[in-house]
Amino acid sequence: MGRPNIVEVKNLSAAYGQSKVLFDVSLKIKANERVSIVGRNGAGKTTLLKCMASLLAPTNGSVVYDRTELVGKQSYEVARMGLKYIDQDKHVFLDLTVRENLELSSYATGDYDWDKVFKHFPKLKILIDRKGAYLSGGERQMLMVGRAILGDPKVLLIDEPTEGLAPSIVDDLVTTFHELSKDCAILTVGQNLSFVSRIAERIYAMKEGKLVAEITDAAEIKNSSYSHYL
Amino acid sequence: MIQMNIQLIISAIVLGLSMSGVYFLLTVGLSLCYGLMRMISLDQFFYYALGAYMVYTITSLTGSFLLGALGAMLTTLVVAFVVERLINKRVYSKPVMFSMILTFGVNLMGVGLIKYVWGLTPKPVASPIGGSLNILGTSVPGYRIFVILLAVLVYLAVQYFLNKTILGTAIRAGIDDAEKVKALGINISRLFTVTFVLSSVLSALAGVIHAPFVMVSPEMGMSITAFAFMVVIIGGLGSIKGTMVSALIVGQVVSLGALIWAPLAEMAPFLVMIFILLIKPTGLYGSKLMNR
Numbered sequence: 001m002g003r004p005n006i007v008e009v010k011n012l013s014a015a016y017g018q019s020k021v022l023f024d025v026s027l028k029i030k031a032n033e034r035v036s037i038v039g040r041n042g043a044g045k046t047t048l049l050k051c052m053a054s055l056l057a058p059t060n061g062s063v064v065y066d067r068t069e070l071v072g073k074q075s076y077e078v079a080r081m082g083l084k085y086i087d088q089d090k091h092v093f094l095d096l097t098v099r100e101n102l103e104l105s106s107y108a109t110g111d112y113d114w115d116k117v118f119k120h121f122p123k124l125k126i127l128i129d130r131k132g133a134y135l136s137g138g139e140r141q142m143l144m145v146g147r148a149i150l151g152d153p154k155v156l157l158i159d160e161p162t163e164g165l166a167p168s169i170v171d172d173l174v175t176t177f178h179e180l181s182k183d184c185a186i187l188t189v190g191q192n193l194s195f196v197s198r199i200a201e202r203i204y205a206m207k208e209g210k211l212v213a214e215i216t217d218a219a220e221i222k223n224s225s226y227s228h229y230l
Numbered sequence: 231m232i233q234m235n236i237q238l239i240i241s242a243i244v245l246g247l248s249m250s251g252v253y254f255l256l257t258v259g260l261s262l263c264y265g266l267m268r269m270i271s272l273d274q275f276f277y278y279a280l281g282a283y284m285v286y287t288i289t290s291l292t293g294s295f296l297l298g299a300l301g302a303m304l305t306t307l308v309v310a311f312v313v314e315r316l317i318n319k320r321v322y323s324k325p326v327m328f329s330m331i332l333t334f335g336v337n338l339m340g341v342g343l344i345k346y347v348w349g350l351t352p353k354p355v356a357s358p359i360g361g362s363l364n365i366l367g368t369s370v371p372g373y374r375i376f377v378i379l380l381a382v383l384v385y386l387a388v389q390y391f392l393n394k395t396i397l398g399t400a401i402r403a404g405i406d407d408a409e410k411v412k413a414l415g416i417n418i419s420r421l422f423t424v425t426f427v428l429s430s431v432l433s434a435l436a437g438v439i440h441a442p443f444v445m446v447s448p449e450m451g452m453s454i455t456a457f458a459f460m461v462v463i464i465g466g467l468g469s470i471k472g473t474m475v476s477a478l479i480v481g482q483v484v485s486l487g488a489l490i491w492a493p494l495a496e497m498a499p500f501l502v503m504i505f506i507l508l509i510k511p512t513g514l515y516g517s518k519l520m521n522r
Contacts, residue, residue: 053413055409055412055413074412074417075412075413076412076413076414076415076416076417076418079412079413079414079415080415084413084415085413087410087413091407091410093402093403093406093407093410094406095402095405095406096399096402096403096406100399100402100403101403103396103399104396104399104400104403104411104414104416105414105415107396107399107400107416108414108415108416109415147414151415
C-alpha cells in the first residue's frame, strides 16, 4: 500500500493585484516524500509555496493538509499545524542569537527538544550564542531548517535551499534532507539541477504559473533530463 | 557669581534629566509601535493626557498619588486594549500614512472626550514628594530626582522584558521581520496587542509623572508632540536604547539651552535633530534593516 497524501493542492490560482501569477495548479505530496518544483525565475514557484503556507491568499482553489483545508487560515496556524515554510532569503533574526531563534520556535510549537536540531546540525550547538547577523549563509540555512523542525512538522516547504551556498554545504544539505524525510515530507523549489537530482523522488516542472510536467522516473531525475524546463 | 552659575547649571541639568525621563516614557511606546507594527501611533499623546487627568481625579478623591498613578495606568490599559482591538488593528497591514491619520483621529476624539469630562480649565496636581536634595550646594526638588530614578528603572525593566523574556524576544524578532515571526507559528496579532497596550501604559505613566510639573490641560499631549517626535527621530525609530540616549540629549539641550538664551529651548533640539540626521539619516541607533 502506498504512502498517503499529506498535502493536496487543487486548482490553485493566485495574483498580485491585477497580475495573475498562478493558474489552476494541482499537485500532491505523499507523507515523507521528497518533491521538487523546478522552473525559471518568475514561473510562480515561490508564490505557490507561499499560498500553501497561507502567507498569500489564493484567488481560487484549495490546499488540503492532513485532511484539513488551509485556505483561509492564518499562516501562524498553518505553521503550528505542522506545515512550515522556509524562505529563500536565508533570513534569520539578525539581532537574536541562535539560542533565541530556537527559543522562539520552541515557544511557538511547545517543543523544547533541541537535541533533534543538534543531531542534524551539530554546528548550531557551537554557535548557540552567536547573533544571526554574524552567521554565514550556510549557518543561516541550518538555523532556518533547525527552527522549522521543532514541533515535528509533517511538511517542510523550502524555497531555493541552495541559493548562495558553497558546494560542500549543499552536499551536507542533501544528506540532511534525506535524513529529515524519514520524519516529514519535503517540498523544495529551485533551479540547482544537481541538488534536485540528488534529493527528489518526484519533480514538478512549472512554467508561466502552470505545472507543465511531472517527472517520476528515477532515471530521468538522475540524468536531469528535465533541464529543458529551466 | 561663579557659585550662582554652578547652582543654575546643576538645576538646569537636573531639570533636563527629569524632562528626559518624561520624554523617554512617552516616546518609548512610539518607538516600539513603529518598530513592530510600522505604525505611527499618534494616539499615544491621548494616553499621556489621559494618564495625567486620571492621576488628577483619583488623587483628588483619595489623596493618594500612588493610587492615582495605578488607576491611571489601569484605565489606560483598558482604553488602549479596546482602541487596539476595535480600531488600530485594521491598519497594521496598510501604509504608515493610514495609521497616522487614524491615530490622529483617535487622539482628537480623546482630547474632545477629555474636554467633555473634565472641562477646559487646567487642573493642578500636587507633587507627591516634598523636600529637596542638596547637590553641591544646590537645592534640587526631591520629586525631580524621583522622576529621574523612575525613568531609569522603567528603561531597565523594558530592556529586561525585551531581552530576557520570550515575549520580548518575539517582539525583537518582529521588529526585524514580522512575517517571519508568523511563519514560525507565532500569533503576531497578539504580540501587536501586547506591544500597543504596554506602550500606551508607559505613555500614561509619562502623563502621571509629568502632571505635578505642569497644569493638566486637554491640549497637553499636543504641546509635547514636537519634542516627542524629535526624541524618536534622533534616537532612531524602533530602538529603545536610542530613545533613551535621545531623550537625554533633548532634555539637556532644552534646559541648558533655556539657561543660555530662552528661545534656544525651542530651537536647539531642532538644530540637533537636523545635525544628527545629516550625519546619520536613520537616527543615532536606527537600523537600516527597518525597511519593511
